[in-house]
Amino acid sequence: MTFINYASREINCKIVYYGPGLCGKTTNLQYIYDTTAPTAKGKLISLATETDRTLFFDFMPLELGTVRGFKTRFHLYTVPGQVFYDASRKLILKGVDGVVFVADSQEERMDANIESLYNLEENLSANGYDLLKIPYVLQLNKRDLSNIIPPDEMVAELRRKDEPVHEAVASTGTGVFDTLKSVAKQVLTELRKS
């Protein structure tokens, strides 16, 4: 849910990175955090387990610049990917303005991608959203590994509408900002429509 403050001339939007466990959601955020100028970002908060698995969410605020005199702030969140944290995933989607689905390109993770995508649709619906109507991007991550599925096969299985698809290697940053730009553009375009 966008928050528009005319008094301080700010637009605040919420973007959520979704996907199966270990697909690279936190790595996306970490790369954005590491490569953004200190003035444009806040702290990266990670609520993680002792073994560095996301327990509740990761969060970082990012300021992209000014549009028509309004500062645009994006609040980036990840969800915990492990199946049993479903209640937390549902909570984090509340008030979302745009979603990035991070798919793991490894052959053995395809079932997990499909299950997580169904889970995203269900949890969006539980919050009153429709995946077909909200700003949405599909990222095919881990394209540097050897046991990966060709992009067209992944797209055939995972693409839900005409959403932009980006190939990525989040650990080195490939495709990370293209993905963010893609979803942020859709969120701002949606704002224009409303």
Place this chain on the structure above:
Amino acid sequence: MTDAPIIMHEEQFQQLRHILNKLRLDSFSRVVFLVDKNGQQIAAQGDIGDLDTTSLASLAAGNVAATGGMARLIGEKEFPTLSHEGERESIHICIIGRVLLVVVFDDRSSLGLIKLRVKQASRDLSAVFDEIARLAEQRKGSEESLFAEITDDDIDSLFN
């Protein structure tokens, strides 16, 4: 259904700041701020210093969301207030409709006093948020959105 965006205008923003400031003084608290339930900070007053209110806002919303989830599991609608007491600093959170009132205080105040003052401020804050909702409804369709003028170039320029 999802909530409509919160659209804040100058007059209501100043009213909120005034209520928060009064609450801070009356309750002898350190910082008082308002956050929407999705974690976005709406307004803050007090001795903020190097306190990271953006992160605090996000975590307060996560905290309320998680305890709200627990409440529903045991058959409650929500837990309307939450308090966390530390050795020196404490936090009190109160749910007011779709927003959270977060008060950070130390041993210059007490939880009892905070709760009393928060209760009084809640009524005033509710009235302002009712007015914000009423204005949003009234202006719906009658006012050309400022953002309708945003061009593709404006959006592209953010990423260059």
